[in-house]
Amino acid sequence: MRVLHAVTLHSPSHAFGGPVRVALNLSKGLRARGHEARLLALGDGFEKWPTAVEGVPAKLFPARRLLPLGFSGMTSPALVASAGRLVRDADVVHVHLARDLVTLPVALAALRAGKPLVLQTHGMVDPSEKLLAKVLDAVAVRRLLRGADTVLYLTPHEREGLDAVVGAPLANTVRLVNGTPAQEERPAPQGAPRILYSARLQARKRPVDFVDAAPAVLAEHPDAHFVVAGPDEGELGAVRARIGSLGLTDRFTVPGALSGEQVLAELRRAHVYVLPSVDEPFPMSVLEALAVGVPSVVTHSNGLARDIARAGAGRAIEPGPEGVAAAVLDLLDPAANRGASLAARELADGSFSMDAVLDTLLPVYGAALRS
Numbered sequence: 055m056r057v058l059h060a061v062t063l064h065s066p067s068h069a070f071g072g073p074v075r076v077a078l079n080l081s082k083g084l085r086a087r088g089h090e091a092r093l094l095a096l097g098d099g100f101e102k103w104p105t106a107v108e109g110v111p112a113k114l115f116p117a118r119r120l121l122p123l124g125f126s127g128m129t130s131p132a133l134v135a136s137a138g139r140l141v142r143d144a145d146v147v148h149v150h151l152a153r154d155l156v157t158l159p160v161a162l163a164a165l166r167a168g169k170p171l172v173l174q175t176h177g178m179v180d181p182s183e184k185l186l187a188k189v190l191d192a193v194a195v196r197r198l199l200r201g202a203d204t205v206l207y208l209t210p211h212e213r214e215g216l217d218a219v220v221g222a223p224l225a226n227t228v229r230l231v232n233g234t235p236a237q238e239e240r241p242a243p244q245g246a247p248r249i250l251y252s253a254r255l256q257a258r259k260r261p262v263d264f265v266d267a268a269p270a271v272l273a274e275h276p277d278a279h280f281v282v283a284g285p286d287e288g289e290l291g292a293v294r295a296r297i298g299s300l301g302l303t304d305r306f307t308v309p310g311a312l313s314g315e316q317v318l319a320e321l322r323r324a325h326v327y328v329l330p331s332v333d334e335p336f337p338m339s340v341l342e343a344l345a346v347g348v349p350s351v352v353t354h355s356n357g358l359a360r361d362i363a364r365a366g367a368g369r370a371i372e373p374g375p376e377g378v379a380a381a382v383l384d385l386l387d388p389a390a391n392r393g394a395s396l397a398a399r400e401l402a403d404g405s406f407s408m409d410a411v412l413d414t415l416l417p418v419y420g421a422a423l424r425s
Contacts, residue, residue, distance in 0.1 A: 071254050127155075254287045255282070271379050322346060334352070
């Protein structure tokens with residue numbers, strides 16, 4: 055089976071975050087099972103233009119910014135012009151849908167061509183009062199959500215949002231959780247406590263809360279070190295300013311965007327992983343931490359919060375630095391850390407393995423092909 059995965063943007067800094075990681079993980083899993091999977095996306099920031107990403111064949115088109123609207127304002131006339139031909143070469147078109155000028159044209163081309171179409175929205179298509187969102191919903195989004203063979207959602211909250219966008223309950227939905235490949239277990243943590251944040255630096259993810267939690271942790275562990283990693287989406291200045299105002303420059307490392315291998319290397323050194331964001335649907339960074347065996351701290355509005363709390367794989371907290379600090383201190387206890395680490399590995403291997411995800415996804419593809 056030939057599967058085309060279309061996603062908005064791939065870049066060396068991994069600026070588009072989780073949807074690209076999901077597309078790559080699914081593609082690699084499909085290829086391991088004997089299927090042909092490839093990636094279609096905009097590309098940005100490459101010195102040497104890749105024809106494959108992590109072993110997955112990829113067709114990347116140079117990104118052009120038409121409007122000052124972040125990812126929504128990026129497109130490629132060549133990609134849009136080629137969309138019809140690209141979807142015709144696939145048996146199934148799997149679009150990681152956002153309100154943008156990349157995934158919408160590809161999904162529309164698949165719909166026009168009568169190709170089996172699977173949409174996965176990753177929480178990116180939710181009710182919005184923004185003018186651009188209303189226009190795109192009226193022109194394309196509702197048509198696509200109704201016309202796709204299957205719409206994949208992560209959480210009940212996301213499903214309710216999709217129904218609200220359409221204005222009626224969707225009948226073509228299937229829940230598909232994110233999965234993560236099996237990872238080598240981290241060694242037992244050694245030396246001074248190392249606490250990691252690795253995600254985009256944007257307001258909703260609250261990296262400043264991570265910084266503000268540091269003084270309380272340092273009061274009990276004065277040798278602790280904190281890492282704030284990830285591409286900047288507006289909060290880097292605030293993060294650096296807060297570190298400086300607290301006088302903690304020597305306690306923090308801010309390395310910027312990391313490659314996938316570098317993220318895993320940081321996770322294997324970390325005692326605790328923290329993602330203090332709110333309304334996070336199903337973060338891949340947390341799944342990767344769990345797979346490595348790093349106890350994780352998330353807020354209650356995180357889509358993984360209940361699973362983590364139930365399994366004892368970390369802590370679910372109210373948003374804010376006080377909760378972050380208390381949870382980190384709890385998990386720095388050696389016995390608590392060891393128990394949470396084992397639970398994290400079991401949770402990742404049991405509920406969020408790629409085999410479990412593919413066992414759900416492949417019947418979705420089969421039903422789309424039959425229809």
